[in-house]
Amino acid sequence: MKEIRAVIRPQKLPRLREVLRAVPGFPGMTISKASGCGTTAGHMPSNIREELVDFSNKLRIEIVTPDELVDELVERIVHVASTGQTGDGLVWVVDVERAVFIRKTMKGQE
Secondary structure: OEEEEEEEOHHHHHHHHHHHHOOOOOOOOEEEEEEEOOOOOOOOOOOHHHHHHOOEEEEEEEEEEOHHHHHHHHHHHHHHHOOOOOOOEEEEEEEOOOOOOOOOOOOOOO
């Protein structure tokens, strides 16, 4: 089992959700707000105002999935999220040793 993590531009989420939900067996995803900055060749912020706006808003996607879906999901994320510009985001995959669904069960039910 793997966890796919991605940081993408917020405007890419609606299309990404549509494309991922079309994958048979898609397990779902968690979305959270994120901000960050990458490397800008040869440029460093010169004052606090520039320093504060150097960070751009992004979304972080997390998907815990069986190994056999990883390549297809990563490929779809990269395809949808790409604009060809700096700051499109990042996708990475990590091993998951164990994952357990949490469900509310009524007393007496298994």
